[in-house]
Amino acid sequence: MTAQTTLEPMIKADAICKSYGSLEVLKGIDLQVASGEVICLIGPSGSGKSTFLRCINHLETVDGGRMWVDGRIVGYDLKGTKLHEQSHKDICRQRTDIGMVFQQFNLFPHMTVVENLIEAPRLVRKEKKSVAAERALRLLEKVGLGDKAGAYPRQLSGGQQQRVAIARALCMEPKLMLFDEPTSALDPELVGEVLKVMKDLAQSGMTMVVVTHEMNFARDVADRVIFMDGGHVVEEGPARDVITNPHNERTKSFLASVLSE
Amino acid sequence: MKEDSATLTAPAATAEPSGDAYTVVKARHPGRWVSAVVILAVAGLFLRSVLTNPHFGWDVVVLYLSEVSIGRGILITLELTAISMVIGTVLGVIFAVMRLSTNPVVRTAAFGYVNFFRGTPVLVQLLFWFNLAALYPVITLGIPGIHLDANQLITPMTAAILGLGLNQGAYMSEIVRAGILSVDNGQIEAAEALGITRMQTMRRIVLPQAMRVIIPPTGNETIGMLKATSLVSVISVPELLYSAQVIYARTFETIPMLIVASLWYLLITSVLTVGQYYLERRYARGNQRALPPTPLQQLKKFFRTHDALSLKGGRP
Numbered sequence: 001m002t003a004q005t006t007l008e009p010m011i012k013a014d015a016i017c018k019s020y021g022s023l024e025v026l027k028g029i030d031l032q033v034a035s036g037e038v039i040c041l042i043g044p045s046g047s048g049k050s051t052f053l054r055c056i057n058h059l060e061t062v063d064g065g066r067m068w069v070d071g072r073i074v075g076y077d078l079k080g081t082k083l084h085e086q087s088h089k090d091i092c093r094q095r096t097d098i099g100m101v102f103q104q105f106n107l108f109p110h111m112t113v114v115e116n117l118i119e120a121p122r123l124v125r126k127e128k129k130s131v132a133a134e135r136a137l138r139l140l141e142k143v144g145l146g147d148k149a150g151a152y153p154r155q156l157s158g159g160q161q162q163r164v165a166i167a168r169a170l171c172m173e174p175k176l177m178l179f180d181e182p183t184s185a186l187d188p189e190l191v192g193e194v195l196k197v198m199k200d201l202a203q204s205g206m207t208m209v210v211v212t213h214e215m216n217f218a219r220d221v222a223d224r225v226i227f228m229d230g231g232h233v234v235e236e237g238p239a240r241d242v243i244t245n246p247h248n249e250r251t252k253s254f255l256a257s258v259l260s261e
Numbered sequence: 262m263k264e265d266s267a268t269l270t271a272p273a274a275t276a277e278p279s280g281d282a283y284t285v286v287k288a289r290h291p292g293r294w295v296s297a298v299v300i301l302a303v304a305g306l307f308l309r310s311v312l313t314n315p316h317f318g319w320d321v322v323v324l325y326l327s328e329v330s331i332g333r334g335i336l337i338t339l340e341l342t343a344i345s346m347v348i349g350t351v352l353g354v355i356f357a358v359m360r361l362s363t364n365p366v367v368r369t370a371a372f373g374y375v376n377f378f379r380g381t382p383v384l385v386q387l388l389f390w391f392n393l394a395a396l397y398p399v400i401t402l403g404i405p406g407i408h409l410d411a412n413q414l415i416t417p418m419t420a421a422i423l424g425l426g427l428n429q430g431a432y433m434s435e436i437v438r439a440g441i442l443s444v445d446n447g448q449i450e451a452a453e454a455l456g457i458t459r460m461q462t463m464r465r466i467v468l469p470q471a472m473r474v475i476i477p478p479t480g481n482e483t484i485g486m487l488k489a490t491s492l493v494s495v496i497s498v499p500e501l502l503y504s505a506q507v508i509y510a511r512t513f514e515t516i517p518m519l520i521v522a523s524l525w526y527l528l529i530t531s532v533l534t535v536g537q538y539y540l541e542r543r544y545a546r547g548n549q550r551a552l553p554p555t556p557l558q559q560l561k562k563f564f565r566t567h568d569a570l571s572l573k574g575g576r577p
Contacts, residue, residue, distance in 0.1 A: 100454035172456065
């Protein structure tokens, strides 16, 4: 049905549902993200933000509804009227277009920084070491860690590790970047350096979906803010409007409690 | 001198003398002295009996310690240990990965293997393999054209390798499984999100990190395997114990020959223990900030700080 439209949204979520046992985490989420758009997902913990984010790259399988990324259904192939579950290999291929940054960085501790960056390009895209390393060093320069290529993750601060994690995701040249509370595990004085890298990335035109509690970042960098609560999208709109002038009562009380800190 | 420093360092307002002014009296530990005396007395009595009882036959022990057939036995013991550990480790990794598979049939098959080989004594397994020809005189593997004589195929040595290797595989799979499970799930998610396949993730991300948990018990298993090889003497593989038995069957010097075998086992396991100590240190790097010094380093430090000559007090 969307085949006729010339400009496909980068992400299209249609009534996404997800349960863990009897616990309904997502109760029908609809969302469209245009190419180049920066979206911040905000909301109280347990509201389903992270789960929804993980549905986008199929780290979680959805129980109901459909997710499209770049015009293709995530995790399934549409043949006629039937949806065929994709093979592990096809799922992996689709994931290479979607970069992800985790709260706990999840760098590979037994590899140096540059090895962390070139691992996936070499294994998945079968790139030559020299080609991948050249791009890796350029990306490390971009996140301000050009001199740390030979260091091991444990020798870096949390902020530096998270910047490496961003560079690692970018090294696969994704069309879309997902951030799952990227600054929540950081000491307060290290948050700024990571947000700056993310802001630069947003300004370079990358499509980004960011789960965050950093309201200033959401207000200044995001195009749109989505407020989620109890597995629903409660309010959405232009970032500045939602954060400075929320309409929904739940959004108001959430923002009041977050901003008073 | 002490009083001087006390008055110099003590703040004017407080009258308390600084710590230097007191003499520290160390706590006495009479219990330590009593237990040390008792242990030394018992050890002395034991040593006297070991040295004076002629049945130990120390002259015979010395004579046979470097016997050629004993040397050959040691080589076979080492060979069996190495081959069985390699087979065990390879099988262990395969079955550990199978145990963690999403396929219930694969998972159950791996569990069945581990349960069977851990649940029956190695000695019984060795005898089974040795007597395989009684069960299957001809081995065809169900493939037409293959026609193997079990009596020729299953020599004592192959029976020993099969028995020890398959049994070790079951134990190693549990060790490897514990190692794999010790790796943080976030590592697997990060690899998945980058589009790395499951097998690649296992090989490149999970197993290298699992090594820290796998290596120490594997060293233990190697020492255990070295001793377990003595079991294959019952199926007449001429390893260390069997070689000793052959000699005492002829000379009736049973106790001295068992001492010869024991001394060799003890020497080899001691060497392996030292090797394991350094291997564990190597894999503890990065987990601890600073490693404690090795005994060798402590000894060197002792001789650097305590001049060996001045201890004797002979220097002018």
